[in-house]
Amino acid sequence: MQPVKKAMNGTFISFEGIDGAGKSTHIDRLAQSFRAQGRVVTLTREPGGTPLAEQLRQMVLNDPMDAMTEALLVFAARRDHIRQVIVPALARSEVVLCDRFTDATFAYQGAGRGFEWQTLLVLESWVQAHPDQPDRLVQPDLTLWFDLPASIAAQRLAGARVPDKFESQPQAFFEKVASGYAQRLAADPTRFARIHADQTPAAVWNDVEQAVRSKGFLPC
Numbered sequence: 001m002q003p004v005k006k007a008m009n010g011t012f013i014s015f016e017g018i019d020g021a022g023k024s025t026h027i028d029r030l031a032q033s034f035r036a037q038g039r040v041v042t043l044t045r046e047p048g049g050t051p052l053a054e055q056l057r058q059m060v061l062n063d064p065m066d067a068m069t070e071a072l073l074v075f076a077a078r079r080d081h082i083r084q085v086i087v088p089a090l091a092r093s094e095v096v097l098c099d100r101f102t103d104a105t106f107a108y109q110g111a112g113r114g115f116e117w118q119t120l121l122v123l124e125s126w127v128q129a130h131p132d133q134p135d136r137l138v139q140p141d142l143t144l145w146f147d148l149p150a151s152i153a154a155q156r157l158a159g160a161r162v163p164d165k166f167e168s169q170p171q172a173f174f175e176k177v178a179s180g181y182a183q184r185l186a187a188d189p190t191r192f193a194r195i196h197a198d199q200t201p202a203a204v205w206n207d208v209e210q211a212v213r214s215k216g217f218l219p220c
């Protein structure tokens with residue numbers, strides 16, 4: 001008989017949104033909330049999260065390349081990140097808070113840059129096959145989508161810092177990216193919480209906490 005495989009029993013939460021949507025402070029705050037409950041938190045990001053994936057990040061964010069190359073590089077980074085960091089942390093029952101994950105690839109490379117959605121689905125199924133349970137995908141338990149109109153994100157980003165390859169894209173690009181996130185939400189609504197990011201930071205935080213509590217990940 002096959003030995004019973006150890007299930008992942010940590011909590012995996014991803015944070016998504018167009019550039020300028022303002023997710024960073026909420027990621028840190030949520031980490032503090034979990035730590036206050038005695039949980040160990042792994043804070044990580046994509047592309048990145050391992051030495052190899054961070055090297056790939058530099059290329060993706062800075063070097064010109066076509067959309068397929070971008071998609072392959074972010075998925076290569078993700079494969080390493082899942083195996084080296086995410087799955088081991090979940091197996092230790094930790095909370096993994098990940099600044100962007102696969103939905104960003106669908107939103108940016110798929111909707112934004114026009115790379116085939118169907119091919120991204122195939123790459124997702126290969127790359128995110130669980131190492132110990134190949135019939136299931138490694139996916140967040142909850143994805144917080146910070147939804148902000150592209151026009152407001154553009155104002156927030158203007159002059160904030162030297163923009164990278166994506167941050168310097170026109171507003172129309174981010175409108176497409178946002179439509180990609182909406183499409184991912186429609187395909188898997190129970191995984192997503194749509195956070196209206198065009199509010200005061202305190203109101204946004206309130207919605208973040210609500211979303212995490214309603215999943216039972218933090219006490220009410």
Ligand code: TYD
Pocket residue numbers: 019046047061074099100101102104105106108109166167
């Ligand atoms: P971001 O997460 O916003 O980090 P920072 O706040 O340091 O700029 O930047 C990562 C960028 O990478 C962002 O513009 C979205 C892009 N990206 C993709 O295009 N595809 C992906 O799969 C991921 C994870 C990110």
